[in-house]
Amino acid sequence: MAFICATGKHRRPSRMKRTTAQAAGIAALTTTGVIGSLAAPALAAETTAEQTGLLPVLAVDNPVAQQIDSVAEEIDAQAEAQKEAAERKAAEEAARQKAAEAAKKAREARERAAREAERKRLNTFVAPIAHSYVSTGYRTGGSLWSSGSHTGIDFHAASGTPVHAVGYGTVVEAGWGGAYGNQVVIRMNDGTYTQYGHLSSIAVSVGQHVEAGRQIGLSGATGNVTGPHLHFEARTSPEYGSDIDPVAYLRLHGVSL
Template identity: 90%
Template sequence: MAFMCATGKHRRPGRMKRTTAQAAGVAALTTTGVIGSLAAPALADDIASEQTGLLPVLAVDDSAAPQTDPVAEEIDAQAEAQKDAAWRQAAEEAARKKAAQAAKEAREARERAAREAERKRLNTFVSPIPQSYVSTAYRAGGAVWSSGSHTGIDFHAASGTPVHAVGYGTVVEAGWGGAYGNQVVIRMHDGTYTQYGHLSSIAVSVGQHVEAGQRIGLSGATGNVTGPHLHFEARTSPEYGSDIDPVAYLREHGVRL
């Protein structure tokens, strides 16, 4: 009985048929002038697949023509832009902080300078008559004083010599003072008081603030005196009898007599 080999979609051609077809292909390539070596590998691959049951895979080298991805490039560009923006923002923030710190330091320096200037102004003392000297000492005795002793010191000065406030303070008395003649009494910033007597004229008024070295009047011989001079007192209150050693007072405040 003769058997017919049914052909179908899932049936593979026999080896004899494949070999015949491959031979025909080689002959055709030779006839058309195509180099036979190009067909040989294909034939070898088919034989190898017949023996191993594996189909050969043709590897294509695409490195010579790299492909670009527009979406990936856009993402990279956005990332770089965000990085640059973050860097600029950080730099601007650092610059703002640096400027703020510099402004703070400058402000603090100005405040320190102002405080130092104020401290110096409040603590600066001078002699009431520069280039003069003490002609009558503190607590000197004699009948010319009602208390029996001198309650201040006298500075040698001709009539009309400028008299200065010894330090910063506020005028609490400016006018006639009985035996002291024309006088000025100043409350100093530390709570003590200074008195300037026998003036020929007064240049300040009650309530006025005065600085160290500011002229407050002119020396003279008003009141109970034997000649022109300046009577100077340092007191703990504006009242008579609260006197303290004026020489020690001035020296404690840096005035050399």
């Protein structure tokens, strides 16, 4: 009488089936290139697994372990290189931004210095004759003047004394001016006008820009005069009769007489 083994979930597969399955698994691992030399240790561990009920721990051959370590080291090296590259890039960007900021500050400082220098240039005033004094004051009365009073001030000066522009401006007249003799009229940067009369010679021409202290001629005794001196006027326009107090004008611009 033949015995038929009942099937069920508690029945263990035969040794042949287990061995066949393990061999198939090992073949699969070998085919995929993961671990080709694990078959023998797996078979050797079968008996132990059956006796203890524990899964066997497989030892990897040294060449495979070395290959795995090499790959891991290469991955770590690539990661470290990427990290260093990122850090270098960040440092370079920070240095670039710092340099750009420094360049911007330097440019702004130069621009401020240039603006300040230009402001100073346009607002610097000097006396028309250095180391002189006012010999005839503004609005002094007398028959010497057709209007009945002096429309400017006279600076004591011998013939040939250098005469300077009192501030920055543009020459609008340079030549003979009737009773004023040889004269120069300058339109100042603030829109006012200054006049320099009785010159013995003229050193500028119409349209020329002049700085404060620029020599524009030499004092003399041309025109309606009793002796050499410089006649200086401040005006609101280039026309006769628009005169303003020259002393107050110069003091307003920082020139003490």
